[in-house]
Amino acid sequence: MEDHANEIEIVTTGDGSTTLYSGRFSQHYHNPNGAVAESRHVFFKTAGVPGSIKKSEEINIFETGFGTGLNLILAKDYLERSGSTCRVQFFSTEAFPVTPDVASELDFGSELEEHNPNALLGKIFASLKPGWNRFEITGLIKLHLWVGPFSEMTLPGDKFNFFFHDPFSPEVNRELWTPDVFQALIAMAADDAKLVTYCAASSARAAMAVAGWKTARATGALGKREMTVASLAESGLSKFKLLNNRRLIERYKRGDFD
Numbered sequence: 001m002e003d004h005a006n007e008i009e010i011v012t013t014g015d016g017s018t019t020l021y022s023g024r025f026s027q028h029y030h031n032p033n034g035a036v037a038e039s040r041h042v043f044f045k046t047a048g049v050p051g052s053i054k055k056s057e058e059i060n061i062f063e064t065g066f067g068t069g070l071n072l073i074l075a076k077d078y079l080e081r082s083g084s085t086c087r088v089q090f091f092s093t094e095a096f097p098v099t100p101d102v103a104s105e106l107d108f109g110s111e112l113e114e115h116n117p118n119a120l121l122g123k124i125f126a127s128l129k130p131g132w133n134r135f136e137i138t139g140l141i142k143l144h145l146w147v148g149p150f151s152e153m154t155l156p157g158d159k160f161n162f163f164f165h166d167p168f169s170p171e172v173n174r175e176l177w178t179p180d181v182f183q184a185l186i187a188m189a190a191d192d193a194k195l196v197t198y199c200a201a202s203s204a205r206a207a208m209a210v211a212g213w214k215t216a217r218a219t220g221a222l223g224k225r226e227m228t229v230a231s232l233a234e235s236g237l238s239k240f241k242l243l244n245n246r247r248l249i250e251r252y253k254r255g256d257f258d
Helices: 035-045 049-055 070-082 100-105 110-115 117-126 179-187 202-211 245-254
Strands: 008-012 018-022 058-064 087-094 131-136 141-147 160-165 189-197 214-219 226-231
Touching (some): 035 070, 035 189, 049 070, 049 160, 058 179, 202 226
Parallel strands (some): 087 141
Antiparallel strands (some): 131 141
16 A cells, blocks of 8 residues: 655644645645534534434444544544444545554544544554455444545445545545536435535535435534535425525536536
């Protein structure tokens, strides 16, 4: 596995937690105003994951872009703080995993210290191989991590309740913001599935709409005006402001985003 550590810089964000800056993509992995705060808002609170953990026997999460592993650590945190016996299957993909040395230097903030995230992630990153990697994080949470391009991923047979779409932005990583990618996610989606992403770009929303997702806007994290929420049915977006899917599809077909 090729070492890209020389392209990675550890950056302290506004809430005291760290993120990474990618020289490959010229972008931060998380919002520089607060890595943990952003992930809690975008992927957990807006999607309704904490409530689902409390009331469900099992939930399946699919994440595009494992990155620093922060969302896995937060899923573990929400599960353990809830006292729930919900089983969490956490699937994720990563084309360019960080090195164990980088993972060991990340700071997830004092509120997550009890999870010993550096030790956990260090072991995960140290044992990765191309393809699917599977880890029992606790008796209730399992990690299934695909290492390699999303386009080469063998689709799991599971149906997912939540999709965390967290690759680098469409400006630098366009291949993960296409109708084909969002159609692949639909093929894995449960009837109640919800997709959340920090991204509010019209091109990304149009690609979701073309694929068959209903789209809506939600309040963004840490001063960002908007983010995007999507579902297979408009009823799943009742708490959010629906976007004009027909208009987005027309613009996509007209080539407005080429």
